[in-house]
Amino acid sequence: MSAAKNSLLSVDAHTKKRNAAEKRFKAYGLSAIIIAMLALAVLLTSVLSTGLNAFRQTYITIEVPLPETKLDKSGVRDIDVMKKVTTIGYNPLLRDGLLVAIEAAGITTELSNKDIGKLISKEAPATVRNHVLANPDVIGGSMTFNLLASGRIDGYFKGRVTMESAALDGNTSPEALQLAQDLKDAGLIQTRFNWHFIFAPDASDQRPEAAGLGVAILGSLYMMTVVLVLALPLGVAASIYLEEFSPKNRWTDLIEVNISNLAAVPSIVYGILGLAIFINFMEFNQSSPLVGGLVLTLMTLPTIIISTRASLKSVPPSIRDAALGVGASKMQSVFHHVLPLAAPGILTGTIIGLAQALGETAPLLLIGMVAFVREYPAAYSADAGLFGEASTALPVQVFNWTQRADPGFVERASGAIITLLVFLLIMNTIAIILRRKFERRW
Amino acid sequence: MSLSTSVIIAIGLSILAYYVAPRRVLFLTNGDRRSLSALPRQYGLSAGLNVFLPTMLVAFIGGLSGYGSEMLPVIVIVIAIAMFVWSIFQTRPDFRARNNAERLITLFLIGASAVAIFTTIGIVLSMLFETMNFFRDYSWTDFFFSAEWSPNFRGNSALGILPLLWGTLYISFTALIFAVPIGLFAAIYLSEYAGPRMRSVAKPAIEILAGIPTIVYGLFALITVGPFLRDYFAAPLGLGQSASSVMTAALVMGVMLIPFVSSLSDDIINAVPQTMRDGSLGLGATKSETIRKVVIPAALPGIVGAILLAASRAIGETMIVVLGAGAAARLSLNPFEAMTTVTVKIVSQLTGDTDFASPETLVAFALGLTLFVITLCLNVFALYIVRKYQEQYE
Numbered sequence: 001m002s003a004a005k006n007s008l009l010s011v012d013a014h015t016k017k018r019n020a021a022e023k024r025f026k027a028y029g030l031s032a033i034i035i036a037m038l039a040l041a042v043l044l045t046s047v048l049s050t051g052l053n054a055f056r057q058t059y060i061t062i063e064v065p066l067p068e069t070k071l072d073k074s075g076v077r078d079i080d081v082m083k084k085v086t087t088i089g090y091n092p093l094l095r096d097g098l099l100v101a102i103e104a105a106g107i108t109t110e111l112s113n114k115d116i117g118k119l120i121s122k123e124a125p126a127t128v129r130n131h132v133l134a135n136p137d138v139i140g141g142s143m144t145f146n147l148l149a150s151g152r153i154d155g156y157f158k159g160r161v162t163m164e165s166a167a168l169d170g171n172t173s174p175e176a177l178q179l180a181q182d183l184k185d186a187g188l189i190q191t192r193f194n195w196h197f198i199f200a201p202d203a204s205d206q207r208p209e210a211a212g213l214g215v216a217i218l219g220s221l222y223m224m225t226v227v228l229v230l231a232l233p234l235g236v237a238a239s240i241y242l243e244e245f246s247p248k249n250r251w252t253d254l255i256e257v258n259i260s261n262l263a264a265v266p267s268i269v270y271g272i273l274g275l276a277i278f279i280n281f282m283e284f285n286q287s288s289p290l291v292g293g294l295v296l297t298l299m300t301l302p303t304i305i306i307s308t309r310a311s312l313k314s315v316p317p318s319i320r321d322a323a324l325g326v327g328a329s330k331m332q333s334v335f336h337h338v339l340p341l342a343a344p345g346i347l348t349g350t351i352i353g354l355a356q357a358l359g360e361t362a363p364l365l366l367i368g369m370v371a372f373v374r375e376y377p378a379a380y381s382a383d384a385g386l387f388g389e390a391s392t393a394l395p396v397q398v399f400n401w402t403q404r405a406d407p408g409f410v411e412r413a414s415g416a417i418i419t420l421l422v423f424l425l426i427m428n429t430i431a432i433i434l435r436r437k438f439e440r441r442w
Numbered sequence: 443m444s445l446s447t448s449v450i451i452a453i454g455l456s457i458l459a460y461y462v463a464p465r466r467v468l469f470l471t472n473g474d475r476r477s478l479s480a481l482p483r484q485y486g487l488s489a490g491l492n493v494f495l496p497t498m499l500v501a502f503i504g505g506l507s508g509y510g511s512e513m514l515p516v517i518v519i520v521i522a523i524a525m526f527v528w529s530i531f532q533t534r535p536d537f538r539a540r541n542n543a544e545r546l547i548t549l550f551l552i553g554a555s556a557v558a559i560f561t562t563i564g565i566v567l568s569m570l571f572e573t574m575n576f577f578r579d580y581s582w583t584d585f586f587f588s589a590e591w592s593p594n595f596r597g598n599s600a601l602g603i604l605p606l607l608w609g610t611l612y613i614s615f616t617a618l619i620f621a622v623p624i625g626l627f628a629a630i631y632l633s634e635y636a637g638p639r640m641r642s643v644a645k646p647a648i649e650i651l652a653g654i655p656t657i658v659y660g661l662f663a664l665i666t667v668g669p670f671l672r673d674y675f676a677a678p679l680g681l682g683q684s685a686s687s688v689m690t691a692a693l694v695m696g697v698m699l700i701p702f703v704s705s706l707s708d709d710i711i712n713a714v715p716q717t718m719r720d721g722s723l724g725l726g727a728t729k730s731e732t733i734r735k736v737v738i739p740a741a742l743p744g745i746v747g748a749i750l751l752a753a754s755r756a757i758g759e760t761m762i763v764v765l766g767a768g769a770a771a772r773l774s775l776n777p778f779e780a781m782t783t784v785t786v787k788i789v790s791q792l793t794g795d796t797d798f799a800s801p802e803t804l805v806a807f808a809l810g811l812t813l814f815v816i817t818l819c820l821n822v823f824a825l826y827i828v829r830k831y832q833e834q835y836e
Contacts, residue, residue, distance in 0.1 A: 029631025266758020357657025
């Protein structure tokens with residue numbers, strides 16, 4: 001064996017191998033993290049790139065003639081008589097308005113009048129009709145409306161529909177898109193921010209351009225109220241008992257094992273529980289925010305209990321001893337001293353539990369929240385009681401839209417996801433700020 | 443009178459009791475606080491809780507069970523008034539008000555912690571009864587051992603759970619194959635190699651993945667991963683034309699499980715005492731050798747527990763498979779084919795028009811019970827391992 005081989009200055013083969021293994025191992029770890037971050041990035045870009053379009057919407061500005069002969073033959077402006085003119089009666093008026101506008105702008109097209117009418121959304125006649133019924137005195141003149149363009153035209157301006165795909169599409173044609181482009185150049189079509197998407201109710205299968213999240217947001221809000229009102233006091237009370245008062249015996253052991261198991265029960269099982277107990281046995285209204293809120297309460301309770309117990313545990317025993325030492329009862333030491341000190345942690349845990357409940361979908365599918373709801377649910381009504389009116393929820397609305405045929409709904413579903421994520425982001429930010437600002441380390 | 447009006451009246455009465463009781467007891471002693479058995483405030487608290495807790499209990503239980511819904515508001519008011527009168531009479535200088543108030547609060551605390559037990563009982567009972575109804579109409583041997591799933595709402599359905607279980611296990615297993623190495627390596631890197639700056643960026647990023655609702659992952663599978671796998675893998679390889687497939691669901695579910703595996707393993711790796719690492723490094727082992735030969739073996743039981751918990755999460759996952767895996771019950775090995783799971787079928791049998799007398803609907807409860815038992819066993823086993831391990835180095 002030569003001296004050079006074993007020199008401290010040159011590395012031998014075995015050490016080289018070991019060092020290479022070390023480098024490889026480190027690289028595996030780094031690439032695992034890169035893969036995870038990459039997955040997050042791809043996920044967010046995919047949702048954002050399809051969903052942001054839902055927040056802009058294409059409108060056609062036209063002057064719609066409102067002749068008395070068509071809309072109110074009797075001429076007495078009796079609302080009940082005027083209601084007999086359905087949206088089908090309003091359709092030709094809108095088309096006439098559009099034709100006049102096209103002519104005035106000097107645009108020529110080979111499309112038939114019927115196909116030109118298809119540029120306007122099927123929702124638009126209802127918009128005009130509602131306006132006329134609310135203001136009967138506009139009849140006889142004409143009025144300028146900003147009307148929804150049809151889903152395909154909207155898709156063209158957002159890049160979802162192209163000339164090539166339109167040629168294969170039965171619902172539109174390259175000529176229609178060309179006409180829309182000409183109208184845009186003439187300033188009659190604009191794409192604006194879409195408040196409608198956030199506040200309007202859902203729309204039927206044929207008109208993705210009119211679909212909104214209003215009912216779903218309201219339903220989610222009601223459910224979060226129910227969850228907050230029930231889960232916070234129950235969760236805090238249960239944690240105080242288990243952490244501060246309970247004797248160590250079989251009964252409390254059972255409760256503890258139970259809670260950690262409940263936290264890991266699949267969420268859909270809670271849906272079955274809600275369906276069997278709240279709807280079939282107690283006969284609550286299907287698809288009501290009350291039932292949804294109860295199911296989500298049972299689901300988030302373990303999360304809240306676990307985090308509340310952790311923050312109670314972090315309050316040092318010296319605080320309790322000091323309170324007891326000056327003559328407070330056990331109850332007073334907990335409520336006057338331990339609980340206020342643990343409050344930031346409890347609030348943080350509760351907000352995180354609420355965020356989890358807000359995004360939960362599966363149990364809500366089973367209690368009928370997939371129903372098509374167009375009416376804004378009232379918080380209280382004499383027939384249905386508190387939070388008893390049919391409603392949907394944000395995540396369920398996403399699921400609902402993915403099940404529909406029109407490709408416009410994919411954009412809507414992604415837009416709804418963005419709305420949901422914004423809510424979650426706000427809640428988590430509040431939780432982080434609370435924790436940073438008020439948490440004390442002992 | 444509706445229930446909510448009477449509840450508001452009852453709350454009003456308890457607030458009134460809270461304010462009246464201290465005044466009454468001070469009036470009885472002519473304002474001499476020294477002869478009272480408790481602070482005046484405690485008399486108020488005791489009287490207020492005397493009214494509040496029983497009425498709320500009756501209103502809540504009565505409202506939930508729906509029994510006697512016409513009489514209930516009246517009963518609530520009667521109880522509230524009776525408790526009000528009684529607690530005002532009870533308010534005397536020699537009455538131990540604080541002890542009474544604290545006894546009531548303790549009862550409330552015990553009741554709240556019993557909700558967890560009631561939830562479990564509710565879950566088991568709600569599924570058990572309907573499952574028994576199901577097995578009355580449909581033989582249990584066919585349910586557990588038949589390889590055919592074809593529900594037919596005119597009757598004569600084949601409702602074998604095997605294809606559903608196969609889909610569930612296939613998807614979960616594939617998802618774990620993605621998630622476990624990535625999650626584990628991420629945890630090892632974060633706890634053993636990464637500096638504080640790297641940690642402060644990577645840890646929250648991975649935690650964001652855990653906070654994203656599963657419906658978002660489902661949509662991601664449906665609009666991005668599914669079509670991508672179909673166009674670039676399945677179709678060129680001639681393995682299928684379906685965007686929803688085992689691979690789609692498993693990949694996305696794998697991403698969902700990464701933070702789950704990594705945060706649990708991170709805790710467990712951090713619990714391994716530093717002295718064990720120092721001992722190994724002192725003998726001349728490299729860092730990776732220390733991790734592979736000392737840290738991981740020491741943390742292994744905990745890591746296995748974490749993986750089992752992740753598996754239970756994967757088996758019970760619903761939205762990703764509803765949107766990503768498809769609806770066809772199939773026993774096949776091709777990962778690019780659409781398959782279905784237990785959770786997907788629970789959703790499809792229980793949404794839409796359901797008839798709670800037909801086995802096609804009731805089978806969902808049997809599926810739910812099976813799912814519950816499987817995940818419960820995994821959870822109990824995993825929690826047992828994790829807990830046992832945590833105690834080892836304390």
